Amino acid sequence: MTDPDPHAPTPPWTAPAAPPFGAPAGAQHAPGALRPSAAAYAPPTGFTVAPTAVHGGGPTREPAPSRSRRGLGLAALMLALVALVGASVVGALAAYEAGVGAARRIAADPSSIDFDWTVLTPVRDQVLTAEVSFWIGTVLGVWALVQGIIAMVKDRGRGWGVAAVVVAALGPVAFFLAVQGALSAGLVAGASGAL
Structure with missing residues (x-):
């Protein structure tokens, strides 16, 4: 070269x-x-x-096929409904049983005027069930919330995603109302049955 x-x-x-x-x-x-x-x-x-x-x-x-465009938002809504209904029902049933058992224990030993946590000893399984249902509902609700937001942003079932976000946000309120109501009903039922 x-x-x-x-x-x-x-x-x-x-x-x-x-x-x-x-x-x-x-x-x-x-x-x-x-x-x-x-x-x-x-x-x-x-x-x-x-x-x-x-x-x-x-x-x-x-464009992606229209059949799969709504799947993400719909799945988020299903998760939110399972979190709301499942956790609330299981938590309420466990709280009712815990209320009945605690009221019977309180009625059997009325000598103490201060609340004693040992009244929950016979119903510890029900208390644990209510707590576990709360945490499982929380995990599913947060998952549904995030997936619903992603569905709204990516326009993959935007309407379903909005519904999932609303249901997931209302889940903790519904859970605590259901558990409080069932616990109160269980305490009343247990106190009246012990008399």
Whole structure:
């Protein structure tokens, strides 16, 4: 290989044969035909070139099938309903049984005027069941909340996602109301049965 002579004059600059930014202003193209600069572009797999009036179009993503577009929001709503209804029902049933057992224990030993936590000893299984239902409902509710927000942002079942967020947000309120009501009813039933 020979090195070019550093003292040789450089040739003058000339414009390239094809303009880099499309056809010259006076050139006419058939409607819908790709311009020379766009004809050299090959879109990546999964993209199509949509024809437009400006610069021959750009890459656009094909829409996902409509059947699976609502699945994320619908799944979030189902999770939120399981968290709301399941945790509330299981927690309320356990709280009722705990109230009945605690009231019987209080009625059997009325000598103390201060609350003694040992009244919950015979019903510790029911208390644990109520607590576990609370934590499982919390995990499912947070999962449904996050998945509902993602469904709203990505427009994959936006209406279902909004409903999931609302139901998941109301879950703790429904749980505590159900448990408080069942516990009160259990205390009344246990106290009246012990008399």
